Amino acid sequence: MEENIQEILLTEEQIQSRIRELGRILTEEYAGKDPVIIGVLKGVVIFYADMIRQIKVPCQMDFMWISSYEGTDSTGSMVVRRDVTADIRGRHVLILEDIFDTGNSLNFVRSHLLSKKPASLKICTLLDKPSRRSPGVTLQADYVGFTVPNAFVVGYGLDYKEHYRNLPYVGILKPEVYEH
Ligand code: IMP
Ligand code: MG
Numbered sequence: 251m252e253e254n255i256q257e258i259l260l261t262e263e264q265i266q267s268r269i270r271e272l273g274r275i276l277t278e279e280y281a282g283k284d285p286v287i288i289g290v291l292k293g294v295v296i297f298y299a300d301m302i303r304q305i306k307v308p309c310q311m312d313f314m315w316i317s318s319y320e321g322t323d324s325t326g327s328m329v330v331r332r333d334v335t336a337d338i339r340g341r342h343v344l345i346l347e348d349i350f351d352t353g354n355s356l357n358f359v360r361s362h363l364l365s366k367k368p369a370s371l372k373i374c375t376l377l378d379k380p381s382r383r384s385p386g387v388t389l390q391a392d393y394v395g396f397t398v399p400n401a402f403v404v405g406y407g408l409d410y411k412e413h414y415r416n417l418p419y420v421g422i423l424k425p426e427v428y429e430h
Contacts (some may be wrong), residue, residue: 373389
């Protein structure tokens with residue numbers, strides 16, 4: 251597994267230290283607001299587990315699972331495979347995401363959740379790859395862990411064909427491992 255990693259981009263220590271910083275900011279932001287913290291499956295699970303423990307306020311956990319619509323060539327059409335179970339109307343919602351790439355996923359998740367009329371909706375992404383943004387996507391993340399270059403990264407929840415999620419760091423996959 252690790253022989254397919256070209257370079258470690260973010261070590262465990264760098265990730266944990268940034269999560270503690272974000273935790274201090276989010277703890278202040280959400281004090282007294284009892285937020286619903288929504289993770290977008292599956293890539294977010296590792297980040298989610300670490301991040302939520304640094305947001306030291308009463309809060310509720312929930313998850314959404316979305317995927318690209320089968321049979322189309324990734325034109326950005328998405329479906330909800332598993333919706334949130336919490337009633338988020340009038341609640342403060344924080345979305346946690348693993349990576350903000352083209353932005354199609356977050357755009358979709360954001361509109362889907364906004365239609366449920368939350369009191370507020372913010373986005374926190376571990377990684378941001380701004381160079382890959384789709385032209386139509388204007389939304390921005392409110393909180394970003396790290397801005398990363400335009401390379402395919404895996405580990406710390408991020409996959410290539412469902413593998414590498416359990417690497418404790420974020421690394422760049424060797425280009426010869428995947429075909430584009
Ligand atoms: P977006 O809709 O293009 O912003 O992509 C979001 C989703 O694509 C993420 O939640 C990831 O599952 C996946 N993704 C995008 N870039 C990468 C990457 O570099 N490594 C692994 N997964 C990625
Ligand atoms: Mg993925």
